[in-house]
Amino acid sequence: MGRASRQPKARNDFGGPQPGVYPIDTGSCELVRDHLTDGWILNVNGVQSSHINLSDPTQLDFEYMQWMAALIADRWPASSRLRVLHLGAGACSMARHLAANYPQARQVAVDIDDTLARLVREWFDLPRAPLLRLRVGDAREVTESLTDNSRDLIIRDVFSAAVTPPALTTAEFTAQVRRVLAPGGVYMVNCGDTRDLSLARSEAATMGTLFEHLAIIADPAMLKGRRYGNIVIAAADTPLGESPAVARTLLGGGVPAHIWLDPKVRSFATGGRVLHDQTG
Numbered sequence: 001m002g003r004a005s006r007q008p009k010a011r012n013d014f015g016g017p018q019p020g021v022y023p024i025d026t027g028s029c030e031l032v033r034d035h036l037t038d039g040w041i042l043n044v045n046g047v048q049s050s051h052i053n054l055s056d057p058t059q060l061d062f063e064y065m066q067w068m069a070a071l072i073a074d075r076w077p078a079s080s081r082l083r084v085l086h087l088g089a090g091a092c093s094m095a096r097h098l099a100a101n102y103p104q105a106r107q108v109a110v111d112i113d114d115t116l117a118r119l120v121r122e123w124f125d126l127p128r129a130p131l132l133r134l135r136v137g138d139a140r141e142v143t144e145s146l147t148d149n150s151r152d153l154i155i156r157d158v159f160s161a162a163v164t165p166p167a168l169t170t171a172e173f174t175a176q177v178r179r180v181l182a183p184g185g186v187y188m189v190n191c192g193d194t195r196d197l198s199l200a201r202s203e204a205a206t207m208g209t210l211f212e213h214l215a216i217i218a219d220p221a222m223l224k225g226r227r228y229g230n231i232v233i234a235a236a237d238t239p240l241g242e243s244p245a246v247a248r249t250l251l252g253g254g255v256p257a258h259i260w261l262d263p264k265v266r267s268f269a270t271g272g273r274v275l276h277d278q279t280g
Helices: 064-073 093-103 114-123 140-143 171-179 198-208 244-251 262-269
Strands: 020-024 027-034 040-046 047-053 085-086 106-111 130-138 150-157 181-193 213-216 229-236 259-262
Touching: 020 085, 020 130, 040 114, 040 150, 064 093, 064 213, 064 229, 064 244, 085 093, 085 140, 106 150, 114 130, 130 181, 140 171, 150 171, 171 181, 171 198, 181 198, 181 244, 198 213, 198 229, 198 262, 213 262, 244 259, 259 262
Parallel strands: 085 106, 085 150, 106 130, 150 181
Antiparallel strands: 020 027, 027 040, 040 047, 181 229, 213 229, 213 259
């Protein structure tokens, strides 16, 4: 009789994560130990998805998340009762960060993968409902189901492999986001783009048709089209990122970043194609 194959367990004897590859509904995920911190890296289908520091929920290892956090901290004091929707949960790195910095926040994190959501709950010390609810579903369908003016902050960080699903980039979807956001709310997206920046231009052009104010944050090399990487695009019905403190915080990070305010973003978006749902 042959030896049975052994699969890694979701939890070890101490209740924490174990390194290994785990089957999930959309493929597989891998947990890798980060020996520089009390942390873990989550890869989903071979693509780095999240970093979690178990000892410090405020730590954000990914630069684009640090940029988002700087803009959020400039806009809302820690006492705010933020209502946050995360489209794309991963390991809930940003949700843990916001829960630590905004103890009165109420957050919902949406992921299409039920097994991954369950494993993340088991592995990591996530806040419980009502502070943080994990909702399994399609990001667009969930957004369309929400009531008007019901969120202060919506963060889109959804990828299939290394690409955001097109249905989450269109003017029709963005109109749903605008409907769900309360006055003064902010919509932030993590846009992964190539050196030609065509997607970022189109996303900025699309968001600019629905929102009065835009901002872009990225490192200078990315903004100059010298490499592939992440660009944060933010939109709101009131001005964004105008405080000098934001610019100083971004320049002082591990990867210095620049912020472009609305006029420069709209100039950048000139020639960008407004994205629409496919019809016919």
